[in-house]
Amino acid sequence: MNSKxxxxxxxxxxxxxxxxxxxTIQQASQIKQTSMTSxxxxxxxxxxxxxxxxQQLFSLSDQAWDDFCIALESPPKSLPRLRDLLTEPGVFDx
Numbered sequence: 001m002n003s004k005x006x007x008x009x010x011x012x013x014x015x016x017x018x019x020x021x022x023x024t025i026q027q028a029s030q031i032k033q034t035s036m037t038s039x040x041x042x043x044x045x046x047x048x049x050x051x052x053x054x055q056q057l058f059s060l061s062d063q064a065w066d067d068f069c070i071a072l073e074s075p076p077k078s079l080p081r082l083r084d085l086l087t088e089p090g091v092f093d094x
Contacts, residue, residue, distance in 0.1 A: 015040075 017025075031054035060068060 025036055025040060029036045032039055034042075
């Protein structure tokens with residue numbers, strides 16, 4: 001049994017771009033000595049990883065981490081107007 005994972009590129013994406021965008025991407029891909037397809041794929045994939053990573057991980061300085069922990073451990077602030085809003089009947093209540 002062969003357990004190798006296939007890395008075949010079998011998905012397709014089409015783009016519409018301006019002449020200026022295309023020229024800039026062509027220039028950048030030539031500088032990186034790669035094809036436009038490879039350049040676009042690698043750059044967009046790296047950007048996507050950064051966006052997704054920013055939604056999953058965050059880092060704080062030591063002081064910010066301490067402040068964050070104190071805020072988590074502190075009792076909730078009393079917000080009487082919010083309490084009233086959430087406890088009084090709403091427009092759809094009978």
